[in-house]
Amino acid sequence: MKVYRATKITGLTYGAWCLLLIGLALRGGEYAIGAHLWLSVTGLPSALLSLWLPNASMPGIVGAAMLGLLQWVAIAQTFSWWDQRGTHA
DSSP states (O other): OOOOHHHHHHHHHHHHHHHHHHHHHTTOTHHHHHHHHHHHHHTTTGGGGGGGSOTTSHHHHHHHHHHHHHHHHHHHHHHHHHHHHTOOO
């Protein structure tokens, strides 16, 4: 399967965003709460599943990051594939 340029850019950009927020969450307290909420909001709707994990915990934060990253990479790959088909209106 071909990985398109837009998919790589999306993955790197959202991956950097996730690493930034995970790094902030290591400070604990309100930083962890904020990081979990930001990752849940920017990874809507799939990252909301991370709210089933303990809130503001490292598994919850990493879960939100991974779900959001997976979702955005899949969306970018699908849109790029669709554009390559030449069948969009």
